[in-house]
Amino acid sequence: MALQEEPQELQNPPMAFDPSLFCEEGFEEDLGDNGSEEESENCDGFSKKQSSFPLIFLESDMFWENDELSSLISKEEQTHVCISGEISDGSLMAARKEVVEWILSVKAHYGFSSLTAILAVNYFDRFIASRPFQRDKPWMSQLTAVACVSLAAKVEETHVPLLLDLQVEETKYVFEAKTIQRMELLVLSTLGWRMNPVTPNSYFDHIIRRFGLKSHLHWEFLWRCERLLLSVIADLRFTCYLPSVLATATMLYVIDEIEHLILWNTKTSL
Structure with missing residues (x-):
């Protein structure tokens, strides 16, 4: 590749x-x-x-x-979410910043389009706004990010890397393909399958x-x-x-x- x-x-x-x-x-x-x-x-x-x-x-x-x-x-407005101070805290803000920076590094690594990165961030924001942030599971935000990048690439890119290959740029955790696939289904169902915001x-x-x-x-x-x-x-x-x-x-x-x-x-x- x-x-x-x-x-x-x-x-x-x-x-x-x-x-x-x-x-x-x-x-x-x-x-x-x-x-x-x-x-x-x-x-x-x-x-x-x-x-x-x-x-x-x-x-x-x-x-x-x-x-x-x-x-x-x-x-x-149907696919827009405002992550205000009411639903966020320091842990969520730090996790999101780290996730977005990682998504941008993956974009640069594979030469993805800007829209792919924007879609991945949109999916991530809508997902975390719909579910309580699990502070006791720091790996959850990374798993969600990998799933969101994978889904965004499938929507926008003509060539999509394998799920294991997506985990680049010094990721803290490495997940199996079947784990990412289950997370993709959870993201899809949470977002109501609205993947073209x-x-x-x-x-x-x-x-x-x-x-x-x-x-x-x-x-x-x-x-x-x-x-x-x-x-x-x-x-x-x-x-x-x-x-x-x-x-x-x-x-x-x-x-x-x-x-x-x-x-x-x-x-x-x-």
């Missing part, structure tokens, strides 16, 4: 992400403010600067007034297909969105934002980032 090496930059994506983009109170205002350079205070007290970039994607009626997009928005990637994919984006800049936009998303999913706080909110904030951030990159390249080429 050929393993694909992922660029070092992608293995260690930047963590710089503006929390102000996730203020729900200012969400609609951000989308409607065309080219404003004024700074405003969001609900968390962060100061944010509105992008002057012409948001050709997010401000287009063709983007928002669309049956497929409406369907995504109507379905996203709406994720932020669903909105990234929608905008690419909707506008027929094919240029290098467009694919750079998609790659940066996926990379940024992967850099924040280990943070438990981001589970409380709906996929549409997380996707829009990500795209706004990347659009602003690309705008500054284009301006810099233009200045240096003069």
Whole structure:
């Protein structure tokens, strides 16, 4: 089985992400403010600067007034879970962070798509939110993670490693294939066999297909969105934002980032 090496930059994506983009109170205002350079205070007290970039994607009626997009928005809450402080504790937070980091290392090891990793994390979050966290069984979170990665790979990848081969990147525990298979069935039944949830990637994919984006800049936009998303999913706080909110904030951030990159390249080429 050929393993694909992922660029070092992608293995260690930047963590710089503006929390102000996730203020729900200012969400609609951000989308409607065309080219404003004024700074405003969001609900968390962060100061944010509105992008002057012409948001050709997010401000287009063709983007928002669309049956497929409406369907995504109507379905996203069905497979979304917010792991708030009420159902989490220090042990769960530490276990989840370790699991997500391991999932990302498996993604890099096998060259899986970003969606595979996002799906695996989604399955894991929904599973642990549906069952009491067993502190006396520290191996349970690792077994669940292996099962979730296996299921996500079967949904998204064309080539899926053997169950024993999935347990890479310094795993603390190694499970037999039959044990993982039983865990897969438990995860499937717990999630009601809903294995194609709406994720932020669903909105990234929608905008690419909707506008027929094919240029290098467009694919750079998609790659940066996926990379940024992967850099924040280990943070438990981001589970409380709906996929549409997380996707829009990500795209706004990347659009602003690309705008500054284009301006810099233009200045240096003069």
